[in-house]
Amino acid sequence: MSFQTSALLLSWVAIALLALVVAGLVRQVHALTDGAPRRTALGPEPGAAAPGFDRLGPGLLLFLDRDCGVCGEVLDAADGLGRPLHAVFSGPAADGLAPEITVLAGEGEGLFTDYRVPATPFAVLVDGHGRVTASEPVGSAEALRELLNLEGAR
Numbered sequence: 001m002s003f004q005t006s007a008l009l010l011s012w013v014a015i016a017l018l019a020l021v022v023a024g025l026v027r028q029v030h031a032l033t034d035g036a037p038r039r040t041a042l043g044p045e046p047g048a049a050a051p052g053f054d055r056l057g058p059g060l061l062l063f064l065d066r067d068c069g070v071c072g073e074v075l076d077a078a079d080g081l082g083r084p085l086h087a088v089f090s091g092p093a094a095d096g097l098a099p100e101i102t103v104l105a106g107e108g109e110g111l112f113t114d115y116r117v118p119a120t121p122f123a124v125l126v127d128g129h130g131r132v133t134a135s136e137p138v139g140s141a142e143a144l145r146e147l148l149n150l151e152g153a154r
Helices: 003-035 069-078 141-153
Strands: 059-064 085-089 102-104 122-126 132-137
Touching: 059 069, 069 141, 122 141, 132 141
Parallel strands: 059 085, 085 102
Antiparallel strands: 059 122, 122 132
């Protein structure tokens, strides 16, 4: 058997083995995605009635935690946007908040549960009719601005 024939035969064996490996990986990916839990909705769906509307009214609800590093940055960015701002804390509220901000503390089992908040900071926009217009996690001040710009464009 010549060198070229041996190399060609070895190449085909390697290609066949790689095909089997890829087929096995595809099978594993399908098995993992079929058994994966479906993603649950984060926060209330747009158009849903806003829990606690009678207590809060319309505006931007920011769900925060005083120990969250990004929460202070997001709260500072939200302050002065020209819309009512409600800061909802899971535990004790942060110190030194502006007086025009409505602050609710100790809502870990209250509004956090009602709004299905998975993590902080989380923003919910509520219109004047008590309906949620948008809800999503905001990991930075820029993400909050994008949410508000997107909502303003609707």
